[in-house]
Amino acid sequence: MKQIIIVGSGIAGLVAALELSRENAVTLVTKAALADSNTRWAQGGIAAVMFEDDSIAEHIADTLSAGAGLCDPLAVEVLCAEGPRRIRDLIQLGVAFDQHDGELARGLEAAHTHARVLHAGGDATGLNLEMTLVKAVRAANVRVMEQTFACDLVVKDERVRGLQILQDGRRETLAADALVLACGGAGQLYRHTTNPAVATGDGVALAMRAGAQLADIEFYQFHPTALATKETFLISEAVRGEGAVLFDAEGKRFMQALHKDAELAPRDVVARSIARQMAKQGGQPVLLDATHLGSPGSVEEFLKKRFPTIDAAVRARGYDWSKTPVPVTPAAHYWMGGVKTDIWGRTSIAGLYAVGEVACTGVHGANRLASNSLLESLVFAWRCAEQLPQDDVRRWPQSSCGILALELETERGVRQVHRGELQTLMWNRVGIERSNEGLREAAEQLMSWRGCDPFCTEVAELETANLLAIAKAMVTVALDRRESRGAHYRTDYPETRVDMQHSIVCAEKVAVVV
Structure with missing residues (x-):
């Protein structure tokens, strides 16, 4: 039995903890409450091939296309091929994905050639996943340490030996045979962000201090549409997937002239286009128009049912988006780069693994395909939990990357x-x-x-x-x-x-x- 520490309590950390605890002694360290993570704020959903009119090959092709030439084809194949099985695992755990006519409901998002994005609770997919997994981890044989900050990795003889933590103002060291980083991204790097306060890049920073390799850290994805208010709030790409459009300050659409897919162009294109339009307007936000969604006369009902979280947040900030377009601006959203791993979550340091947004598996390349992030966390956390008990740190795979x-x-x-x-x-x-x-x-x-x-x-x-x-x-x-x-x-x-x-x-x- 191995002593394993997991840092982070989003979908990746919870899945890894749940699976590894079956035959190992697992301690899960999280700096806030167990349910506080980026996962719970994920609105759009999780992409997977669950329908007969779709295919793994097409999901792979869409992911590679969005990644702008930097995706690892093997990692993408693993992501898309194993995704459906992991969705079924979530359903077995109790995640209630939305249904339509007795089948899984699905939505279309930017750069997908098929409607394959599953959602739960309308726009509360992340929250539903998080709470289901939190309940399962609470019931499992996992030692949970909340309000505990991970300060530094303990590395000796070129392998991980433990973790230095800060709890209640005191530092101590936890011993470990292996350690899994699952502590998310670094959205708090930026003034405008869709990320919660906990997203401060701690896992990447402590891995870097320990000498682990990081990859592609210059690639930070900016979500095109965050509500342009004092408290930034994400308006999911799924809203544009349902047909919402973007207007300039004069009430004219501008994306049609900039990309063949208009508002459903890849995220970097839409975010950059909005930023440029805002510059032309002296910094004034552009407008997102959802006033025509649903059937005539039922826009308000449609928005409340399909996007209950967004609807409540928009209305709480004084907007009736069923009648009036709302101001939006790009905001920092997701980090494609992170701690470099192989397809089993192994990093360049023996005994150290990374899964979720803290990791760079190569599946996202230079520009993540919408709703592939939860899928990556799910698939690679499961793979890490499968591989970790079998690994021998004395035979750790060596990186072949050249270093300048x-x-x-x-x-x-x-x-x-x-x-x-x-x-x-x-x-x-x-x-x-x-x-x-x-x-x-x-x-x-x-x-x-x-x-x-x-x-x-x-x-x-x-x-x-x-x-x-x-x-x-x-x-x-x-x-x-x-x-x-x-x-x-x-x-x-x-x-x-x-x-x-x-x-x-x-x-x-x-x-x-x-």
Whole structure:
């Protein structure tokens, strides 16, 4: 029996904990409450081939197309081929996916050639998945440590030995034979984000400090449509999938002239188009029009039934979106990059695994296909749980990636950074559109800042230090990628280069494999 630590309690961490606890001693560490994660905020759904008029091959083709040449074909095949089985596993666990005429209901989202996106509770898919899995983990033989911050990995003789944690103001070390990172992304890097407050990139930062390889961290996906209010709130792509359209400030559609798929173009295209339109309008948001959805005379009823969470949130902010288009803006949404893994979740450090958004499996490439994120967490967490008990750290697979060394200074800044100014800098200089000038300004500013004392016991300050370390690495790689591809758009290098492939970060070194 192995002693296993899992860090994070979204769908990936909960699935891994549930499966591994059957024959191992599992401790699940989460810095907030067990149910607090990105998963619970996922609105759109989960993509999988569950219908006869669809095929695995077409799901693979759609995923590869969206990934802009950077997807790992084997990982994509695993994702799409194993997805249906994992959906059936969720149903067996008690997830109640929405039904239509006695069959699974399904929706269409951008860049999918078929309607294959399943949802539960209308637009509360993530919440339904999270609560079902939380209930199952509570009933399983899993030691759960809530309100516990993961400070650093314990690595000795080139293998993971445990985890240093902070709980109730005290630090201690938990021993482990293996450790699974499942602690999500880093949406709090940006001023406008759809991510909850817990998404501070802690897993990626502690993996980087331990010397693990990271991959493709310059690729951050911005969701095109977040409600443009003080409290950013995601308006799912499924709304556009149902037929909602985008208007400029004068009430005219503008996406039709920019892409053949108009509002259902790939996310990077729509987000960039909205940002440019907003610039033309002096920063004024564009408008999302859902006033024609459903049958005539029943728009309000349709929106409340199909999108109950969004409907309540929009109305709570003073908008009747059944009668009036609502203001929207792009916002940071999902990190395609992360800790580099193989198709079993194994990282470059023996005994260390990563699953979910914290990982870079290669399935998303440079631009994630809509509703593939929950599927990735599900599929690869199950694969990790299947493989981990069989692995021998003495025979750990070695990475074949070439590394171009480039030192990153992380602790020599003049003053401690404030999170708000870091988020504003990243939004303005390392956001939807980037340039050499802007990235160099960002790099210079970042190097003038430092994180908190390594032995600090304030979680918020430790989180901000993690965000700073990630920001420095991201800016360095973004500068080195002199091309535009997927979510990484350089105004000074608008073309895609066939000779540039995956970027690799190892400890304080950055590489672009060409």
